[in-house]
Each structure stands twice: as C-alpha cells, then as structure tokens.
Amino acid sequence: MVHPVCAFSMFSTISMIIGILVVCFTSPKQSVPKCELKFNKIDPSPIEYKYGPRSVAIGDFNNDSWFDIVIANNAVGSISVAFGNSNITLGSPTIYSTGIGSAPYMVAVYDLDNDYQLDIVVANFGANNIGIFLGFGNGSFSDQREVSTGASRPISISISDLNNDTLADIVTVNYGTQ
Template identity: 50%
Template sequence: STGLYSAPKFIAVGDFNDDKQVDIVVANSNTSNILIFLGNGNGSFTILQSYSTGQSSEPSAVAIADLNKDNQLDIVVTNSGTNNLLVFLGLGNGTFSNSRLYSLHYESHPASVAIGDFNNDTWLDIVVANYGSGYADVLLQTC
C-alpha cells in the first residue's frame, strides 16, 4: 500500500538494488513523497523507503535512468506544487542520496518528465512538460 489518502500519481520500474528483480517507485501527490518498493521475485514487493519531495510539492511524474554514469539507476521527480524537479542518485542497494533540487519557471506546474541524450554528448539530459506555462524545459547535463 502507498498509504491512506496518498494519491499515487505516477509509477516507474527498474532494478534499484542490482538483484535482477523489478522494483517500483511511486510518486504520491497528497503526501508529497516517493516510495521505493523492492521486488521479491514472486510478484510481491516490500516497501523499503519513503523519500520526501518537499512540503506541498505534489509530485506529478518520475523517470528513471543512470544520470551520472555510475551504473546505478537514479530517479527524477517533477513537483507540480512547487514548480521544481528533484534528482535522487541511486546508491545501488535500493536507497538514494539526498535529492538535488532544480527550479523551474514560476507557475510552470510540471506534468511529465523524460530522459534522453538530446545534444549527443553521451550525457543524459532531462525534458519536462509544463502544463502551467505551456512550455517544455530541457535541462542539459554538461558535466
């Protein structure tokens, strides 16, 4: 369970602890957090950790990729309530580092997020669709 009145809004899957089992991340809009569920290999899951996305952040979408090339999956979360996105770097054991916050435009209200190498520099970049502004933001990774 994601919790009473949590209002799960988005879900994504990946192997967060390198055990070859599918794990789940859920963005909960009402409780302003993401939950990590580790796969048990038999169709069941165990909740591992809850990560706050900030007070009244209302997470709206998540995307998963190895952003820093350490062979661990990282999580990007868009927050429609606070007009920002968070990057949680994977530690390889199913847990994640403290998030890095990236501000978006005032009243942008990000609705979805995707990851790809948009400028062909071998680093993954982030694109965010904003329903409040009617624009998409592209965040190019340059490190």
C-alpha cells in the same frame, strides 16, 4: 515461327509455375502449434495505497535482478520505492520526501551520472522544480536535489541523451507555461 528466346522464356515460366504448384500441393501440411497462455497465478488482491499515487516507474534499484518500482505520492509530497522479490511480490516501501507541498506528479528513472546505477527524477508540480535522487545501487538514494522550473509547474518528464553528448537530458512538460 516463335523466336527461340521467347520460347525458352515461356518454357522456363511454365516450368516454374508447375514446380511451385507441385511443391505446394504435395508437401506435407505442418500443424500449427496451439498458443497456450500459461501464467502463474499470484495473489489477486491489489496493493492498497492511500498516498495519492500519480505516477509509477520501474527499474532495478538494488541490483538483484528483480524489478522494483517507484511511485510519486502526490497527496503527501513524497516518493516510495518498493523492491521486487523473487516470489513476484513487492516489499514494504521506503519513503523519500520531496518537500512539503511539492505534489510530485511524475517519476522517471535513468542513470543520470553515468555510474551504472539508476537514479530517480521527479516532476514536483507544487514546488515548481525537478527533484533528483541519485541511486547508490544498493536500493538507497541521496537526498533530493532540486532544479527550478521557474514559474512553470512540471507535470510530465522524460529523460534521454538528446544531443549525443553522453549526458542525460531532462525534458519536462509544464502546466501554466506562457
């Protein structure tokens, strides 16, 4: 004779399996919507840029809710800030000098001074320094402030609050560091 608990257990298990199968085979099949990729076509011609661009970063520098870009111009020692427009184009760039022979290698954006305005940080490979342009929120920036990296040549840069002190920390990868 089968113990009543085992019989109840087997009955419950068989009932659940039958219930699941009934639901699976009798429920109406839902149609899966077809994925339609609908993109707006924009001007396919690329932006011609002859200043030896090395890096680009994106942010809203003038607080108009459109993305703007900043480009490190390695060949000419400057950065260019181009503002995004509502028609998905970029305006003419504003150029900021990073110094003669500075060879900017990478740009990054972050609110360094906690004023809710994006600032630009540049790894100046040729000048062995980090350049900081403080943003005013209207699309303009301060003159470059320089922080030396000694004999090291910065090629990559990242910014975050690494130690949770609410202050930005700048990390660089340097070429030629021993």
